[in-house]
Amino acid sequence: MTEGTTPAASLGYAECVRRFEAAREAAAALSSVLWQASGADLAAGLEALGELSAACEGAEAAVTVEAIDRGEPGCSSPPQTPREWVVAHHRRYAVAGASRLVDVAQACRQPSNHILREAVVIGRVSVDAAQVALKEMRLLAPHLNPDAVDTVWDALMTLGERHDARTVRQLRERLLAAHGVDDAFDDTEDKARVGASLSAGKEIAPGLFEYLLRVTREGRAMLEAAIGPQSAPTPGPDGEPDERPVEQRRADALIAVIGRALTAGDSTWSSTKTQVFVGIALADLQTRQGRTRPASEHTDGGLGVPGAGTLLGALTSGDLVTPDTVRRWACDATIIPTVLNTCGEVVDLGRATRLFTPAQVKRLWLRDRHCTYPGCDAPAAWTDAHHLTHWADGGPSDLANAALLCPRHHTIVHSRRLHGHVTTDHHGRQHVTWDLTRRSYDSALDSMDRHRAPPQTRSG
Template identity: 35%
Template sequence: MVEELAQADDAVAACVDAAAWTLAEHDLIAALDAAHRLTQRLAAIELTLVRELDGRGTARAQGASCTTVWLRERLRLTVPTARRLVDLAAALDNGHNGGVRQALADGNITAEQARVITDTVTTVHDSAGTAAADKAVGVLVEWAGQFDPTLLRKVSSRILDHVAPDVAEAAAKAALDADARRADRDRHLTLSAQTDGRLRLTGILDAETAGVLRAAIDPLSAPSGPDDQRFPGQRRHDALADLCRLTLRTGDLPEHGGDPAQIVITTSYDALARGLSAGTLDAGFTVTPQTVRRLACDAAILPAVLGGTSQTLDVGRQRRLITGPLRRALVLRDRGCAFPGCDRPPRWCDAHHIRHWTDGGPTSLANAVLLCAHHHRHVHHSEWTVHLGNDGHPEFTPPAWLDPDQIPRRNHYHRRN
């Protein structure tokens, strides 16, 4: 398969620089259809490979928490995209979806249409049995030639009227239950960091959470008066900020690494007093002097001194836990889980002694690294090793079976430049 895919890659590469402008219109359309069909066939191959890798446990063997995270790192996908890939690969592996997998391999349906069909066929199979499911595959694949994924999902809601009318009414309830399970499965919220420190929020909320959010945010989203010039989207943004500030002030949030939920900002005290210097949030983003002073008015001053001698960052053997100023310095250095390919933020991480405390390792910045719970366990129970590089940042050496050259690796998800 590897050799044949390499040959296919060469053939496709030859088409990349082909002069499309020389083609007649009907040839352009034919080439578009062929490229689209090839895309679907390659998707079928990719899904087969993903399913096999997932079944073998390759992701965990190589240090990832799951196949979704491994695909994110390996193929540079977003987590939601990788998760949908794993879920569809598993669905197509079910026997009653064999016809869907074949239709995708033949280039007759798209991957998104395949996802709609597998969801529907699974519901039919559970409600009316294998025969009805097989019939539903044929009907839905035919409909896929007429409808895009959105319309296909809409019309497929009445598929039992066509393939098993005797159980259609009873199955309607089962379909609603399946929709509820799918809503539970698909719920997610993604926070995508922009280069200037802003966040892009995307996601899907289930119906209950959507109701809770609207109940909490709508009263805060109303115009403040007749002179309020904010757009509705800006008012919702400000309402979410108010909601988060109110939550932080309750004191009911769980601790993170031994510290209460808080915003840590790094600047010099003299610059703060003069209002002349920008600051850096614990998430790694720079904010204006005006923002620094505003945040300082609403919080105790938490000093974070890097590269100086006034801050006690080494407590030797007197204390095992890495908390307080030492943990804040660790967060400012690692910015999140330091294991290669992990994007877990600092508040989800433990502080790991590079040389174990029980083996005589000191509690100090030079002997600590931030690791999420999964990678903390993985480092303890695998052949990966960690040390600080010449610049004082963590490097991880993989086991020889994974990388015979054992080239040290770093995490690039938390870099600030």
């Protein structure tokens, strides 16, 4: 505090208003005396104006909260709504702006939103950023652990103070993964999957067709992993630079990938289907029903985000995928799982062979013939090789632990955590039998844990 100033706490309301008027007069006169300022003075002046603007917006919210608490809009003549009251008394607020201010002010009146109120009334976050954070919290709150609500509010306020509204929205999935109730983050993937679509081609120019594609987080990661390396610029036959725009290179890469798949026909893939790098905590990879993740198992953020896998490299770097997606990829894709312990250090699960070999896949085609999910007859060439006991839970990559599943049922088996096992009929033929009870896989793991013999100790 500079000499001669009055502590803010001792100022009366009338004195505050008088100083607002003085600040307005100073701001109005500033343009006529800018010639007196050095470059450093201009920077200092802009910083002071920014602080004043933030403090004023916070004060506007505080005044609006107080007016609504007292019922002032309804006591006006004629009676007004809170929005109309703001428009009538604030020259800068149009109807839309007044609605934002009132929406935030109404939320600040709720005791459960005390963190929001503290951040708004002191000007820490703008009304616009507060409204975005409020909308995000309304979406997140039903899916959060109750004891994490204040933590999420703090995160939204910190981000709103430093970043724009778009960045605040991007925090949603990370907060849901780290602080959501069981399966909350997984549910977003399940709901998004319903919206995935590919339109029929529409001719927009002679010989040129337009498709509209909507995919989930998982679909985007798989798509980018498939076409990313193929869409890099390549020199022409005489070494000339590749002048194709990036959109054309990506389209060419997609057609090339589809062409290779068509050429493969009914043969097994000579290499695995995609390559994705992902960081995930060991505790998340091995999570099963009823297992609560203690705070000590959260990584320090090294490569992993608690409750999710984090994609690494290419255009999808930093995007999140659900643990179920990572477990499914570990069955039949060249996923490079960077598995982290509680300190964020990379750990090794100890099995060098994770994927089924082409020879094993051919034998599975002969044994299972089609997707093994009850009622599905998708041909073997359309299927993935699934680990009945997941690789993350110690399941080996051998035929006794394998089953063919089409992509749709592979997703269902992992998301519903269904258990399957290989049985032999009286003719000596092997079949895969599925228990379609939700979480039957977790029950089977618990049973295996109970029946597993304790380690023997040496005597003497």
